[in-house]
Amino acid sequence: MHRLYPEKLITVITSDVLEGRLVQVVKQRGASGYTIFRAQGAGSSGEQSGMLDIDTNIVFHVVVPLAKVSAMLDALEDLARKGHHLRVLVSDVNVLWPEKFE
Amino acid sequence: MHRLYPEKLITVITSDVLEGRLVQVVKQRGASGYTIFRAQGAGSSGEQSGMLDIDTNIVFHVVVPLAKVSAMLDALEDLARKGHHLRVLVSDVNVLWPEKFE
Amino acid sequence: MHRLYPEKLITVITSDVLEGRLVQVVKQRGASGYTIFRAQGAGSSGEQSGMLDIDTNIVFHVVVPLAKVSAMLDALEDLARKGHHLRVLVSDVNVLWPEKFE
Amino acid sequence: MLSNLLIPAVLFFALGFFAKLIKSDLRFPPDLAKALSIYLLVAIGLHGGYELGKADLLTAMNSVMWALFLGFGMPLIGYAILVFSKKVDPMNAAAIAAHYGSVSAGTFLTAVAYLDSLQIEYDSYPVIMLAVMESPAIVVGLLLAAWSRRRLAQKQGAPQAEAGNGDEHDRNKLTHILREAFTNGSVVLLLGSMVIGAVAAPQSMAKIKPFIEDIFMGVLCLFLLEMGMEAARRIGEFRRVGAVLIVFGVAMPVLGGMIGTLIGHEMLGFGVGGTLLVAVLAASASYIAVPPAMRLAVPEASPSLYLTLSLGVTFPFNVVFGIPLYHMMVVMMVGA
Amino acid sequence: MLSNLLIPAVLFFALGFFAKLIKSDLRFPPDLAKALSIYLLVAIGLHGGYELGKADLLTAMNSVMWALFLGFGMPLIGYAILVFSKKVDPMNAAAIAAHYGSVSAGTFLTAVAYLDSLQIEYDSYPVIMLAVMESPAIVVGLLLAAWSRRRLAQKQGAPQAEAGNGDEHDRNKLTHILREAFTNGSVVLLLGSMVIGAVAAPQSMAKIKPFIEDIFMGVLCLFLLEMGMEAARRIGEFRRVGAVLIVFGVAMPVLGGMIGTLIGHEMLGFGVGGTLLVAVLAASASYIAVPPAMRLAVPEASPSLYLTLSLGVTFPFNVVFGIPLYHMMVVMMVGA
Amino acid sequence: MLSNLLIPAVLFFALGFFAKLIKSDLRFPPDLAKALSIYLLVAIGLHGGYELGKADLLTAMNSVMWALFLGFGMPLIGYAILVFSKKVDPMNAAAIAAHYGSVSAGTFLTAVAYLDSLQIEYDSYPVIMLAVMESPAIVVGLLLAAWSRRRLAQKQGAPQAEAGNGDEHDRNKLTHILREAFTNGSVVLLLGSMVIGAVAAPQSMAKIKPFIEDIFMGVLCLFLLEMGMEAARRIGEFRRVGAVLIVFGVAMPVLGGMIGTLIGHEMLGFGVGGTLLVAVLAASASYIAVPPAMRLAVPEASPSLYLTLSLGVTFPFNVVFGIPLYHMMVVMMVGA
Numbered sequence A, B, C: 001m002h003r004l005y006p007e008k009l010i011t012v013i014t015s016d017v018l019e020g021r022l023v024q025v026v027k028q029r030g031a032s033g034y035t036i037f038r039a040q041g042a043g044s045s046g047e048q049s050g051m052l053d054i055d056t057n058i059v060f061h062v063v064v065p066l067a068k069v070s071a072m073l074d075a076l077e078d079l080a081r082k083g084h085h086l087r088v089l090v091s092d093v094n095v096l097w098p099e100k101f102e
Numbered sequence D, E, F: 001m002l003s004n005l006l007i008p009a010v011l012f013f014a015l016g017f018f019a020k021l022i023k024s025d026l027r028f029p030p031d032l033a034k035a036l037s038i039y040l041l042v043a044i045g046l047h048g049g050y051e052l053g054k055a056d057l058l059t060a061m062n063s064v065m066w067a068l069f070l071g072f073g074m075p076l077i078g079y080a081i082l083v084f085s086k087k088v089d090p091m092n093a094a095a096i097a098a099h100y101g102s103v104s105a106g107t108f109l110t111a112v113a114y115l116d117s118l119q120i121e122y123d124s125y126p127v128i129m130l131a132v133m134e135s136p137a138i139v140v141g142l143l144l145a146a147w148s149r150r151r152l153a154q155k156q157g158a159p160q161a162e163a164g165n166g167d168e169h170d171r172n173k174l175t176h177i178l179r180e181a182f183t184n185g186s187v188v189l190l191l192g193s194m195v196i197g198a199v200a201a202p203q204s205m206a207k208i209k210p211f212i213e214d215i216f217m218g219v220l221c222l223f224l225l226e227m228g229m230e231a232a233r234r235i236g237e238f239r240r241v242g243a244v245l246i247v248f249g250v251a252m253p254v255l256g257g258m259i260g261t262l263i264g265h266e267m268l269g270f271g272v273g274g275t276l277l278v279a280v281l282a283a284s285a286s287y288i289a290v291p292p293a294m295r296l297a298v299p300e301a302s303p304s305l306y307l308t309l310s311l312g313v314t315f316p317f318n319v320v321f322g323i324p325l326y327h328m329m330v331v332m333m334v335g336a
């Protein structure tokens, strides 16, 4: 499958309320875009039922070339250092048309 | 990327109706939490339009350390043995702050 | 984990409007099913707020055995050649009960 | 029948059905569909409870008793027919049968709209019966399934792993079954709203009236529009279900309609309107409360079988043909 | 114009716009936005159909004919202007032009609220025209695109792979285009509700009235609140679209308003109210039915171009400035 | 208290609470929950603005002044108590305290339903106060947090990285805080609707009336049903929160009720109804506008602490016990 190119998918699970901040991070670090899912869930801060704004989780996906992963993680660590609850996952993906995700 | 730690993401696709059971499984096997998405879809049991409770799929995500994967899969196989329709995927993820997902 | 079998997860991010076409592709290429999430996002064609049908993204997941990946990607490239905006990711997953995803 | 087809609610059902048939990309947001059914359950409950508060206690008790009779009885009849037909295994028979003991609020409300459009009066007791009929059907469905499961295990010689603990285990199971039947979301919503409607102070109920009455018919239209699409989606499954079961999905409501007519007229002494509503209660099959309960507790049964029958066959049949048919039956019996 | 700004619907549009401008985190749940527009389509349809049932057949036919004329004609004018301007390629011109043949229900309803607030009477025929105008615009848009696509292919010398099969292929394409135009979700919803409104028994329509009339204006306010946010979101795209196109997005509705005024007054003989509504029909651009149809069938065109023009330029212009402007034009012509 | 329990809104709250207690699988679609609260904010805002338009300007100004007093004052009292109790650190104290300066629209509306059911008249000024009270609490909460953060940094010896730029930095921060407080989604919606209600032409407001009045009580019931489930969900967190804080969650509203009663009667000269509403404004804690603001701007504080207190303790306490209790207090003071 020579037409697929390896990149990284960064997944951030956090509160709806932080959507704006994450969008900022993505834009500043030059990702080509992002995708947001609303989700329910539970973790150390209890159940997030999705009913109130404050109770809704977002799952934030950004696909970036390998070269940009580190800067993105730095920015996320900054946010966490200020006290925000984030969960961050990084996984391997292969993209068709890598120029789209530059 | 020395700061990332390998774990596993277990994905379960099934009916909305089983949400409670899956939460139980996750809690009993000591995962740190879970995330739930509502989704539409189609498979061997036809189209799930998401309109009625009975027609809605959930996609259930649990991130666990490698050591806990096996127990979690056992529990899911138990559920399937009782006749419930589950689809289970396991994939590799790397987490920032692994202590969060213990 | 001898009970897990490697397959591929194909993820397509595109407009709600293309749902029908993607379902067709999946059915023609013989996948066992698909899962659809609605999502917001932003990319080269601006913000997709999810408010209007035309403004809503879907994230389309299909799990297929390795043998079927190539045909599926061909079909997606066909769609893109007609001018449709698609983003396509392929990643590794391991499935329990691979016969379900045949 | 023609007059039935001039009721907006029925027409919207037809529109939804038609939209899917012509492969329109008309789509309902999932949360709207769920919101509409929450609204309908609350509105029916409040309305029923309010009527109950003003009702003649003896007739009310009598109605509840006959509702329980229908709720327990119809699944037994359905199970017997299905097992006898040999087209499905006992677990599927139990799950399908349970749906016919319960009721479809959408069908009931369409019947109410039908009566309204013909300006036929009706008693308020059937609303109470509706609220009562969800749980018994679930209970009897689960019991039938448990019984079939045990019989299967015995046949296969090997006692099931879980079936080993004997009596005490069985008692646990029963409590569990009763708990599932009464904590079911729509049962709680319907019965809860009914209690609220019955106990709430009349002057504060007056403030809710516009919400549960004025906009009711419009919400029902939207709901049936969506259900029309759902029903049409099931048509693709007809082949899988097979002709015998499809015949069951039409015959069972007709049988139910006859039993309901008898009970409504002979046992409860209702007029044409009330009797028709009892007939519809007996004839209709649940697609809100029972399917999730079955999916959870009878995982061995196939959802596509019971959903196709309830949503794809019995529901459209009742809405389009059943109601005027039962009306004819009632008129013949009551002689009005 | 001042009086326009005292209409709650317009004010809510402004509030939504303002909220996004000041970067408020105000958010609408996506399914609510979609539910509101389903409600509006159903309510307009039922209302229009009900009026149609009581309408003078000849005037109705005449209105429908002129609606078709507008639906087919406006895109042709728009296409000509756009191709002539040389700012966009033919595919984009076709897709953009299609939007101006269709109508924006939100703009139309704001105009109705405007007339209500000035206590000006209006004819009911424009509602019928509204329902008729969605599909022709889609058809002509798809035809213009097909034609441009073929011309492009011819220019490039090499016939397109798909364009090879000749005549039979073309006929298939046309059926396909017509099917897409009439199975479009909002077209089905609007026309379907209209038919239901026309054929349903009057006494059962009475039961739906509160749902489609009493709460209508409130729902419209919420919808315009949301559309205000949508419109403001598009402002960031203005630079990408360019000044010439933005001028088009303002000039095209003004031209449409003039044509509509002529047709409403001269051809259909309506009063001030009715003529204003026809002007608004001609002036407004679709953002519900046409964009998905174009996205699907004209993938070569850029959604951000046609959405920014329709939602970000023409819609706000019409709601805030256009309606009072067309009112002035109508008054000058009718002389009232 | 008994009469309180016969109000449908309160009963629906109890039903939601009960449903979660018995572990029912009753579920609300998330977008419905959010839609209900958008509706309530818009309806309150329009209603309040409309009243404001007709209000006596002096009394209105006076009410607004006292609303600001409560909005700024209650958090200071709460903060002092919490810091003094030593059960939470200053950052958590600031975040929790902010909630008590703001108001819970759900509690306020339940109090209105309570008054309606007892047929007690009430002034319209408290609605204006409600709309005014969201922002000050957010501002003072953010200021308290900034102050605590700086004190913590000083204690720890090392100046915080961000705290280094001195005065200009502080001024930026303040503007930032004010911006966050006034661009908060629910603040914009509430104040915006209020302005619209005040400036819109009366005859067009009449068209919206059925939407914001007739169906209001029913929507409130659905909303409280959902909030009952939310409140019950928090019970599991009680252990984590600890007894002292739970006592705070009950004592703080009682204190607020007393202060509100004083202000309503002595300072504003309202009757029993109006005074009760002011008491409820002072007693209730926000769960819509303030929590997201705190989560964003005071990330160091734990959401599960402030949400459990506001939603799990104070809200149910107020709805079930608080309102009749404050009523008693008001009656004792007013002497009616």
Ligand SMILES: Nc1ncnc2c1ncn2[C@@H]1O[C@H](COP(=O)(O)O)[C@@H](O)[C@H]1O
Pocket (backbone or CB within 6 Å): A031, A032, A033, A034, A035, A036, A061, A062, A063, A064, A101, C013, C014, C040, C041, C042, C043, C044, C045, C046, C047, C048, C057, C085, C086, C087
């Ligand atoms: N780098 C990215 N990571 C994740 N999702 C993306 C990315 N870029 C674009 N998307 C998604 O793909 C959709 C379409 O992108 P585009 O065609 O560039 O407008 C966007 O609305 C996003 O939801």
Ligand SMILES: Nc1ncnc2c1ncn2[C@@H]1O[C@H](COP(=O)(O)O)[C@@H](O)[C@H]1O
Pocket (backbone or CB within 6 Å): A013, A014, A040, A041, A042, A043, A044, A045, A046, A047, A048, A057, A085, A086, A087, B031, B032, B033, B034, B035, B036, B061, B062, B063, B064, B101
């Ligand atoms: N082990 C896990 N797997 C998947 N999602 C998780 C896990 N733990 C937490 N989450 C998600 O992360 C959100 C925030 O977690 P927390 O900050 O621990 O409350 C939760 O509401 C879940 O949606």
Ligand SMILES: Nc1ncnc2c1ncn2[C@@H]1O[C@H](COP(=O)(O)O)[C@@H](O)[C@H]1O
Pocket (backbone or CB within 6 Å): B013, B014, B040, B041, B042, B043, B044, B045, B046, B047, B048, B057, B085, B086, B087, C031, C032, C033, C034, C035, C036, C061, C062, C063, C064, C101
């Ligand atoms: N090949 C597949 N890829 C992704 N999702 C699938 C696939 N097959 C089934 N699903 C999802 O799993 C659900 C249940 O599948 P089934 O039990 O086969 O009906 C479907 O409704 C889909 O959402």
Ligand code: NA
Pocket (backbone or CB within 6 Å): D074, D099, D100, D101, D102, D103, D256, D281, D282, D283, D284, D285
């Ligand atoms: Na039945």
Ligand code: NA
Pocket (backbone or CB within 6 Å): E074, E099, E100, E101, E102, E103, E256, E281, E282, E283, E284, E285
């Ligand atoms: Na037009």
Ligand code: NA
Pocket (backbone or CB within 6 Å): F074, F099, F100, F101, F102, F103, F256, F281, F282, F283, F284, F285
């Ligand atoms: Na307060």
